[in-house]
Amino acid sequence: MSSSSSSALLSSHLRHLQPPPRLFPANTLPLPRTSLIPPTRIRNPTRSLRIRSSSMAAAATAKEAPSAKEKDKVSLLVFDSEEDLSVSLAKYTAELSGRFAGERGAFSVVISGGSLIKSLRKLVEAPYADSVEWGKWHVFWVDERVVPKDHPDSNYKLAYDAFLSKVPIPPGHVYAINDSLSAEGAADDYETCLKQLVKTGTVQLSPSTGFPKFDLMLLGMGPDGHVASLFPGHPLLQEKERWITFIKDSPKPPSERITFTFPVINSSANIALVATGAGKAGVLHQAFGDEHSTSELLPVQMVTLEDGELTWFADKAAASKVQDKANL
């Protein structure tokens, strides 16, 4: 898209909206045929995400002013199609890879299962297949099903077949679960492995939370608002101590899984939350709504970074109900 048509698109979406959105600089993240919704801020981490418009900002009272803890940055990028989303997600990921590999000689990346893996397809194509420093990548799973690695339900297999087998990440940098253990054992084993990697500096530790701080988490979200294997209403949402835990009653099959906990997820330096398809529209609407809900927060609403940047990548179908609201 030319810069003039891009600005026309932006200005039509931003007519009522101040301040201007926090975006990746145009020269680092061109967003072809991209619609844009203004940045969101978590104004109260115990409440839902909110779109900030000029009128809402003016209405904010001192009581509602963001506290120091709410200074994390949240953006929502909306794409005309999943194809456009995948192009931009690849560029975003490659740029973070370049930054962290350059700054600290390693790039710790956490992936989920689900449709996210398909949306990462552009990353294994030109120019990234050759330009990304794959040797510096360290790959982890935010959740994994307790099945053998060659099982059709395995998140490792999903990622390996579509992504990891196509790029030269050293096999020793790919941290799959030990599939010979029980769910409890696999969670303990994964946490022990992470502790070792924190000691060696492969994974950083957040000085503010004391939990590991991954450079990037690439996460999907279920139509019920779950992230990782943290499901609505489940007691695991309240886990405050463990880095990795297990679930044996997952409402999404298979029932036995291990999962990162919220303290680890929320210590990340960057999270990309990817949502595509109309099946996610209701949850996005709820996540970005400004209604005061008395019901429990959805897991996805509990993704509130301590000191990092959360970027939502949504296609038009997933963001349809949020867009209606933003364009009012």
Ligand SMILES: O=C(O)[C@H](O)[C@@H](O)[C@H](O)[C@H](O)COP(=O)(O)O
């Ligand atoms: O193991 C899993 O089940 C996944 O890691 C899971 O957390 C996934 O990311 C979401 O369910 C979204 O999946 P979809 O994008 O396919 O809806």
